[in-house]
Amino acid sequence: MKKYWNIFVNGLLKENPLLVIMIGLCSSLAVTTKVTNGLGMGLAMTFVLLMSEIIISIFRKLIPDSIRIPIFIIVIASFTTIVDLLMQAYLPSLSEAMGVFIPLIVVNCIIMGRVESFASKHGPLESACDALGMGFGYLWVLCGISLVRELLGSGVFFGLQVIPEDSVITFFARAPGGFFVFGMFIAVTKALKNVRANRALAQKSKKTVAQNNGEAAK
Amino acid sequence: MNDLVKIFIKSWLVDNVILIQFLALCPFIGMTSDTGKATGMGVATSFVMVLATAVTWPLYHFVLQPLGLEFLETLVFILVIAALVQLVEFYLKKSAPALYSSMGVYLALITTNCAILAVTLNSISYGYNFIESIVYALGTACGFLMSMVLMSGIRARLKSAPVPNFVKGTPILFVSAGLLSLAFGGFAGLIK
Amino acid sequence: MMKEMLKLGFVLAAFAAVACVALALVNNVTAPTIAAVKEEKLYGGFRDVFSDADSFKPVADFEYTSSSAVTVDGIFSVIKGDKVAGVVVQVTGPTYDKATVIVGIDGKKVISGVKILEISDTPGFGQRATEPQFYTQFAGKSATSEFVPKVDFDAISGASITTNGFAAIMKEASAAGLRYLESIGGAE
Numbered sequence: 170m171k172k173y174w175n176i177f178v179n180g181l182l183k184e185n186p187l188l189v190i191m192i193g194l195c196s197s198l199a200v201t202t203k204v205t206n207g208l209g210m211g212l213a214m215t216f217v218l219l220m221s222e223i224i225i226s227i228f229r230k231l232i233p234d235s236i237r238i239p240i241f242i243i244v245i246a247s248f249t250t251i252v253d254l255l256m257q258a259y260l261p262s263l264s265e266a267m268g269v270f271i272p273l274i275v276v277n278c279i280i281m282g283r284v285e286s287f288a289s290k291h292g293p294l295e296s297a298c299d300a301l302g303m304g305f306g307y308l309w310v311l312c313g314i315s316l317v318r319e320l321l322g323s324g325v326f327f328g329l330q331v332i333p334e335d336s337v338i339t340f341f342a343r344a345p346g347g348f349f350v351f352g353m354f355i356a357v358t359k360a361l362k363n364v365r366a367n368r369a370l371a372q373k374s375k376k377t378v379a380q381n382n383g384e385a386a387k
Numbered sequence: 388m389n390d391l392v393k394i395f396i397k398s399w400l401v402d403n404v405i406l407i408q409f410l411a412l413c414p415f416i417g418m419t420s421d422t423g424k425a426t427g428m429g430v431a432t433s434f435v436m437v438l439a440t441a442v443t444w445p446l447y448h449f450v451l452q453p454l455g456l457e458f459l460e461t462l463v464f465i466l467v468i469a470a471l472v473q474l475v476e477f478y479l480k481k482s483a484p485a486l487y488s489s490m491g492v493y494l495a496l497i498t499t500n501c502a503i504l505a506v507t508l509n510s511i512s513y514g515y516n517f518i519e520s521i522v523y524a525l526g527t528a529c530g531f532l533m534s535m536v537l538m539s540g541i542r543a544r545l546k547s548a549p550v551p552n553f554v555k556g557t558p559i560l561f562v563s564a565g566l567l568s569l570a571f572g573g574f575a576g577l578i579k
Numbered sequence: 580m581m582k583e584m585l586k587l588g589f590v591l592a593a594f595a596a597v598a599c600v601a602l603a604l605v606n607n608v609t610a611p612t613i614a615a616v617k618e619e620k621l622y623g624g625f626r627d628v629f630s631d632a633d634s635f636k637p638v639a640d641f642e643y644t645s646s647s648a649v650t651v652d653g654i655f656s657v658i659k660g661d662k663v664a665g666v667v668v669q670v671t672g673p674t675y676d677k678a679t680v681i682v683g684i685d686g687k688k689v690i691s692g693v694k695i696l697e698i699s700d701t702p703g704f705g706q707r708a709t710e711p712q713f714y715t716q717f718a719g720k721s722a723t724s725e726f727v728p729k730v731d732f733d734a735i736s737g738a739s740i741t742t743n744g745f746a747a748i749m750k751e752a753s754a755a756g757l758r759y760l761e762s763i764g765g766a767e
Contacts, residue, residue: 191416191557192413193413194412194413194416195409195410195411195412195413195501196501198409198412199408199409199410231590232590233586233587233590235587236587236590236591238469238495238498239466239469239591240590240591240594242465242466242469242498243462243466243594243595243598244594244598246461246462246465246466246598247462247598247601247602249461250458250459250460250461250462250602250605251601251602251605253461254458254605254606254609254613255605255609257609257613257616258609258612258613258616259612261616261620269505269508269509269512272460272461272504272508273410273501273504273505273508275461275465275504276465276498276499276500276501276504277499277501278413278496278499281499322702323702323703334702334703335703337702337703339701339702339703339704340569342701342702343572343701344406344409344565344568344572345565345566345568345569345572346565347409347565348561348562348564348565348568349561349562349565351561352554352557352558352559352560352561352562352564352565353558355557355558355561356553356554356558359556359557359558360553458602458603458605458606459599459602462598462599462602575675576740578673
């Protein structure tokens with residue numbers, strides 16, 4: 170049980186696809202102008218990732234190695250198209266807001282990457298956990314960036330106009346702002362990692378000192 | 388002719404594929420560490436981009452649409468792109484082995500370049516005819532190459548710049564990209 | 580060697596076939612809903628510009644080439660009772676980014692209403708065209724107006740590109756609509 174949990178949590182933080190591995194960036198910046206878009210994209214991508222990882226994991230023994238890439242593409246493209254059609258039918262305004270980025274889910278490096286490196290080598294249950302972890306890791310970063318950009322760029326926070334429209338910094342709603350906010354997210358992630366690494370290092374050296382002292386005392 | 392020039396300038400500058408449309412960010416961050424790599428990647432991607440548009444446009448209009456198979460668009464287009472990249476790989480391996488080995492795995496990754504798929508899909512959804520689609524692909528390719536080379540130049544400067552520790556590495560890249568994007572925003576009024 | 584290639588080809592084809600079947604299924608299920616959504620999107624806004632119409636019909640055999648950067652997406656005749664009571668013209672024109680607008684013109688060559696279907700300009704600037712005080716001002720104006728910003732209609736403050744874009748949109752839509760009404764000998 171713990172094994173599945175670990176696989177799941179891995180994608181959320183330690184190997185977060187956007188902030189740590191830094192793949193799948195394209196769709197993440199363009200749709201993060203509003204939280205609803207970020208959420209929609211995250212969920213759509215997670216669905217495609219989940220279904221693709223499960224199917225490819227189930228059939229992994231039947232996929233010849235030399236043609237695995239085209240087969241991966243077929244599976245991922247199919248689920249992307251399914252999501253695209255479902256959104257066009259039942260969530261038309263969201264589908265319109267995200268435009269070409271929904272079919273672009275098929276070239277999201279995260280999906281191709283996880284399918285190649287994880288699903289093709291693990292069982293379906295583990296692959297599902299990996300997919301959910303990576304998917305939600307992607308989702309929360311997307312929502313985070315959208316939150317900041319929407320708040321600063323159009324003054325809206327969870328649907329409420331918190332900052333009056335005349336005082337917003339439009340920079341954040343446009344392309345440059347996306348780059349900037351994402352850069353800051355990565356900077357903060359790196360800083361946090363450094364803090365954790367330093368702390369771990371400090372603990373380790375304390376232990377070594379204690380051990381040495383213990384030995385010296387003998 | 389006027390329309391074609393407009394489409395070209397729009398896709399090259401006003402709607403720059405990387406800096407304004409946020410596409411193809413992976414190679415933008417991953418392959419701009421030196422100008423040689425950036426140019427090589429830029430040219431290879433541009434080639435595939437235009438070729439892919441030339442193949443997918445007729446495929447959609449003469450095969451998928453008449454047969455009512457528009458829903459297979461995403462699947463068919465990405466498979467075509469993958470096949471074209473394979474062909475380019477074969478060709479490069481034979482005729483320019485040095486370039487082939489220097490690009491390594493990034494050559495295969497051109498398949499997952501969002502910009503190429505986006506250009507092929509947009510050519511259909513914008514309702515462009517064949518010539519317009521090719522011009523659109525060419526403009527986008529120029530914009531891509533230019534942004535890649537620009538970024539590699541900036542990165543070379545950044546190596547010797549006094550960057551605060553907090554943003555050293557990838558974060559400052561993104562901030563620089565943001566500034567570049569801001570500059571390109573100035574092209575917005577160019578095409579009415 | 581040949582046998583190996585055949586086997587690979589077969590596996591690939593099998594995956595592709597299953598994928599196509601699955602997609603065709605989903606497509607069949609969703610196609611009617613998607614068509615309905617598109618229809619609603621198309622005509623849903625039309626009543627907002629021509630409130631007492633019974634129905635709308637796309638005009639098929641009317642040639643009109645726009646003389647500006649604004650493209651005429653479609654011309655629809657407004658049916659009231661069994662007569663043509665006016666016309667709705669849908670145009671797409673460049674603003675800061677671009678906008679798709681429908682303009683209704685009645686038989687007296689007066690604008691019956693304007694509705695913005697899509698606009699992707701900067702929030703706080705050009706996007707303010709979606710504020711009612713901007714787009715409702717066109718209703719009641721003559722379709723033969725020159726639509727000069729600040730003279731014939733109020734501009735959007737701080738968004739001159741968008742305002743000029745709308746001027747061109749109104750001019751082209753009116754020109755197209757009037758030309759159509761002329762071609763059918765006027766309307767009631």
